[in-house]
Every structure is written in C-alpha cells, then in structure tokens.
Amino acid sequence: MKSRTVLSFLVLLALFTVTHAQTKRAMTYMDVIEMASVGSAAISPDGKWALYVKTTTDWKAAKRFSDVYLVSAERGISATRQMTYTKEKNETSPKWLPDGKSFVFLSNREAPESKSGQNQLYWMRPDGGEAQKITETKEGVGPFAFSKDGVWLAFSTGKDDEQQVWTLKVADFGKEKPKQLTKHSAGIESWQFSPDSKRIYFLAADSADKSSKDRKEKKFSVNIRNEDSPPVHLWAFDIADSTKTRLTSSPEYSVSSVQISDDSKWIGFRGTPSDRYQRTVTESNTYSDLYLLEVATGTIERLTDNKEIGESSLSFSPDSKLMAFSAANDFQYFRNSRVFVRPVTDKGGAWKELGDGFDGDIGVSFWSENGKTIYFNEGWRATNQLFALDVATGNVKQITNVTGVVSVQQDDDTKKLIVNYSDPSTPFNIYTVASVERISNKKNWTQLTDSNPQVAKLLLGETEAVQWKSADGTMVEGILVKPVGYEKGKRYPLIVQIHGGPAAASLLSFNAGYQYYSHIYAAAGYACLLPNYRGSSNYGEKFRMETSGDYYTRGFEDIMAGVDHLIAAGIVDGDKLGAMGWSAGGHYSNWILTHTDRFNAISSGAGTMNWISMYAQSDVQRNREFYFQGQPYDRFEHFWDVSPLKYIKNAKTPTMIHVVDGDPRVPRPQSDELHMALKKIGVPTEYFVYPGNTHGITKMRNQMVKMVSEFNWMEKWITGRQEWFSWDELLRTLKDEKGEKEKEVADK
Secondary structure, X not given: OHHHHXXXXXXXXXXXXXXXXXXXEEOXXXXXXXXXXXXXXXXXXXOOEEEEEEEEEEOOOOEEEEEEEEEEOOOEEEEEEEOOOOXXXXXXXXXXXXXXXXXXXEEOOOOOHHHOOOXXXXXXXXXXXXXXXXXXXXXXXXXXEEOOOOOEEEEEEOOOOOOEXXXXXXXXXXXXXXXXXXXXXXXXXXXEXXXXXXXXXXXXXXXXXXXXXXXXXXXXXXXXXXXXXXXXXXXXXXXXXXXXXXXXXXXXXXXXXXXXXXXXOEEEEEEEEOOOOOOOOOOHHHHOEEEEEEXXXXXXXXXXXXXXXXXXXXXXXXXXXXXXXXXXXXXXXXXXXXXXXXEOOOOOOOOEEEOOOOOOOOOXXXXXXXXXXXXXXXXXXXXXXXXXXXXXXXXXXXXXXXXXXXXXXXXXXXXXXXXXXXXXXXXXXXXXXXOHHHOXXXXXXXXXXXXXXXXXXXXXXXXXXXXXXXXXXXXXXXXXXXXXXXXXXXXXXXXXEEOOOOOOOOOOOOOOOXXXXXXXXXXXXXXXXXXXXXXXXXXXXXXXXXXXXXXOHHHHHHHHHXXXXXXXXXXXXXXXXXXXXXXXXXXXXXXXXXXXXXXXXXXXXXXXXXXXHHHHHOOOOHHHHHHOOOOOOOOXXXXXXXXXXXXXXXXXXXXXXXXXXXXXXXXXXXXXXXXXXXXXXXXXXXXXXXXXXXXXXXXHHHHHHHHHHHHHHHHHHHHOOOOOOOHHHHHHHHHHHHHHHHHHHHHO
8 A cells, every 4th residue: 555655656756747847848049048147146244135227128129127125134025115116217236325226327218219318316115106297407427335343335426538426425316416626627537535534545547538529529520540549647626625736747657446444544546558559448457567655645655567467456454464366376467367466554574375275267256354265266177256365475275155146245235145146047137145254054045036047947957077188188067958858878969158358158058048048958959078178277287388389289279178078978969069159169169170170050159360460450369379378470371380270171071150240359350361262172161240349249139030040040951951040040930939929928
C-alpha cells in the first residue's frame, strides 16, 4: 500500500512537471526588446524604505519610459508600491530629503513633446498623493542634490554652456521659488556640496567661446576634430556670505573628477593636460594626473606623474586620514590595477602599493568605517564578485561566491549595502544587505525588485561554464547555452558568440540583449558558445596581455579549440557552425572568415578589416598601440599582417555585416572594405547600415531588425532555410509575437 502511494505521488509529480513545462513558451525577439531594467536605488535615512526607478518599453511609441517605485527595505518585493504613473513620460533620479519624510525626483511629465528632454523637480510623500512641482525653469533642470545638513536643495539649469546653480531651502518647499545662486561668467560644468554643507564647489571654463557658439547658431556647423577649448578650473562658492573663490588656475591642465574628504578639509581632483589632442573624451584619463588641494591654505600637491597611465579618481578614508587610487601595477600600461595608499598629510611621501598577490584588477568601491579595509567589485572567471583589500597587509579576500554576477555599493548614510545581481535564469535585480559581514550568505539578502517576472514563463537554455584546453595547453573557459530540451547524445548546430573588448568577458548573467540573444537560438535548437578567449579579462594578467604583439593567434586558437571540445563531447554537429560578434567580436569574426572555412555562416558587427586605416579612423589609439606594439607609421608591415583584409581571398563563408553609420569606435569604412571585398570575390554577403553616431544600435526597431535578419542568415546557411529575410516576414513575426502576448494577458 505504501509503495502504491509513493508510485501515485510520483505519477502526479510527473504530470505536474509536464503541465508546468507546457505553460512555458520560447523566448521571442519582442521579449528581448521588452526587457525592463531597474536602477537608481535610494535607501531612506532610517534604512526602512528604498526608492528605485523601473524602465519599461513601449514598442508602439518606440521609446522607453520610467517610473518611481517604493519598496520596504525590510520586507522586500512583497511590499512594493508604484509611486508615479505618468503615461509616455519619465520619472527619474529619486532622492530622499534628509529627514526621510518625503522625496524629490525629476520628471518631464508636463513638458511638451518638442521639449521631451526637459525635466522639472517634483516633491512627493511616500504615503502617496499627487506630486508637487517645485521648479519651473525655462531650460529644464539638470543634476540636483541636498546639502548634508538638510537645509538646501540645489540644482543646475540654463542653456547649454551657460548653466548656473540655483537653490531652494527645504523648509520653503511649496512656499517659495528657487533663487539663482551662481552668476559665473562661463557656464558651470559640474558642482557638488561640501560634506559640511558650507560650500558648493564647481567646475567652469575660464571663458565662454562666444565666437564658436555664434558660428553654430548661424548654421556654420562644421565639426573640427580636437577643437581647442578654454581650460576648466575649480571654484568654491560660500553659501553663507555668497562669495566666490577660484581654487585652481594652472595653464597646464583642466580639472575634472573632484572628490572631497568627509571632513571637508581636502579635495582631490584630476588634471588633464591642456594639449587639445590629449583632452579627447575617450583618452583624457590616460594622460591625466591626480592632485590634492588643502582647503585651508589653498596649497596644491601633484600626486602622480605617470605618462600615458591613467589613474582612478582619488578616494578618501571615512576619517579623512588616508587617500587611495587605483592604477596599473608599477604604472605599466595594461597591467593589473593595484591600489595605492598614502596618509593625506604626508606631503610628497611614498605611496604604498597594495594587492600584489592578487591576479586581477583592484579598485576602490567603498571603505570600511574604520578605514582598515577597501572593498571592490571585480570579474572573477565567468562571474563577478565582491572582494576585500586589507589596507595594512595588502592581502585580498573574496567576500561573495555566487554563480552569477554581483555588484555591491554602500549607501553613504545608512551604510546598508545595495546589491545588483543576475544569474543565467535571473535578470538583474536590486537587493539590500545590512552589512558586509552578512553578504556572503545570499539568504541574508532582501530582494527589492522583480524587474522581469515574465521570465518565469520562458523556456531558457540550460547555461553553464565550460572549460577546455587550447592549442598551447592553456585552459580556457566560456559560457555554454544548451538548446531548450537538450538531449544527451544528440548533436546540435552551434553559434559561437564572441564578446567585445577584447579585455572583457562573457559572464553567467541573464543573456537577453540584441547583440547575442542566446536563448532565442536555444529555443530554435541551437547550442551557443560564448568563449572567453585570450585577451579577455577575469583570468589573470598574463591571459589578458598575451594578445600584445600577436593580436589574433591565441584568441583564434582558443575559440576553435572550444568548438572542437563541444564536438568531441558529442554536443555539437561540426558541419553546422555559425560565428558572430560585435566590436572585438566583429574583429574575430572577420579573422575567422579569412582563416578557416569550417563555418557555414558569419555575422560581423562593427568589425575591423584594416588596422592601418583603423588606427586613425577610430576615437582611441593608445590601446591599439599596446596590442600592436607601436604605431602603423613605424610598424606598417605588422599592422598589415594582422589585418583580415590581407587574407580576404581565403574567405569562403557567407557573411552578413552590421554597422552604425557614424560609429566613432569602429568606423563604417571598415565594414565598407569587408563588403566590397566579398562582393568582388563572389562570397555571399549582405550589409545593413544603421543610423546613428554610437558604437551600438540604439533604436529598438533597428535592434529588432538586427536580431531577425542575423538569426535568419544563420538559419539559411546552417540549416538550409530557403528565404533568409524579408520585410514582410519581419512584420509577420512581430504580429505573431503580439498575438502571443495578447493571449497571455487573456489567459491571466
């Protein structure tokens, strides 16, 4: 009787499992586009509540809209309230008032469509009720902040290059209008309160370039590469007596990245050389140095003097006695980052380098209250973890050990930890933990958000980290996404999805972006391999640096060895292979195209063909000088030897090409060269150029086009699909997916 009961239970369990599985469906392109995101978490001063912003997609409007939510930091997602509901408008950047009884946020809810980017400040109580508008500025509100003493709210507003700081007493909310605080001759670029609430420090250019502004207003819109601009310097505005003091004036540098010690006695800042060619947005940190200013005396000490080695911003310990920054080990380009620490008052003293025994990058995320430990987030193999650096010994200790991706920050006031976490089956969500001592056990985390509950109803490919031995014996790791319903012993077609960087890594996080969308392939019966090839981060300094002087060889061998490993394991059909990637993933796709004919289809996204021309076309050069050990003007033959274009006549694989028209990082001419060459040698090719001026596709409809066309390109050349892509089919796909969504809603 007992065995019969057990058998009955097992039958019922099996039926439940089958029925439950049948309620799930495959991930679609629209699922990828409609993934929501959460961020801007703000803990209340008493630590009991948290505000955050959730951003969702409106496909019809082709826009993303955000709202503010309130959640109990003690009970978690079961006690969540949506605070704003303005349709087709955005609410962002919520901040608690220092007394914790209400909050302020930015919104464009009353802005006309022609000025949809203009925000105003609104004030709201957590118990609900209508938000009250507290600003009415013509040009909209920029950054805002509260003084630590809770007396002032400050914000910036004004035309571009003419912004000034305005203030309003918190006690006057709803009674008085804000007043202009600064009237600086040139616009204020950035600003912040001092921790003692007595001053506002701001950055401003030495002069306004009126002639350049006038010529643009008169439609002389030519863009000048590396156009000269006046230096930017640091000023202080004393709130009590409304006096303004200039703190820096050196003609040798412009000031940025201002950090103030908690005792308000010291200011750290970055000085970027005045040379117009070293002040580019992408490379300014490489050529900059750190400085320390003593507030009482105005004395400035130069802290670093490292040519072509960038440092992080300066960070002060909670007691303001120590300062730290991170930079490459021994100040050698591209080596592992180390932390350098020194007493603030030890003028001209030696820096203590910490973390030599740790084979990874070390930074400064936050300090322990006693200043004895520095915590930092770092990639570790196919994961991201929290680590602790002992300031006295320089030893590093791993704090978390999750099979996923975790990033931890500390709330300045409550000292609670704010955790962003994702794993292969869980999109990024926000959690909170009372202290570092409790974070290692995930059971101690309180979940604050459920960003994408619909994921529970999707069929996902089983995801795991896999390892293999490369041609030179080095162990390599990657992410394997198995086909939905994977059967052991059955061989599947494979898509190799190559990450960008190359100093980056594919991680055990939820994969649902337009660049790789592995679960759509998994639902269609493909396996996906995301290899962390040589040059990737997270696997030690030697592994990351081995591409210097020989950019492709080891990475190519790593990727191919990974493919062979999956074939040998009986998972992959070696006659059905595709490869794809974006940026460095596109570079490697082009190298695969010209160095093997084993693949049935390739998709190259923003990939380089000719490193000689690429050097000058791109907005970055220093890292290419590292990879190729010099400049093309001195090493012309070497740059050509590592250019896929040199080997283009070896190409046999049908190749689709994607690029953004104004991509500054890997400019369109690189893809033009690939497309023309393939046309001339008779290799099947298609070329999609997307509008924009970014290194990725920003418009959601174009992201959809990229996914659908790319997937169908793989289907055509790998599985023999007849028609690879048509606009009618794209529209039909969207209609079918919309129908499925509507059915889901009706079923609820």
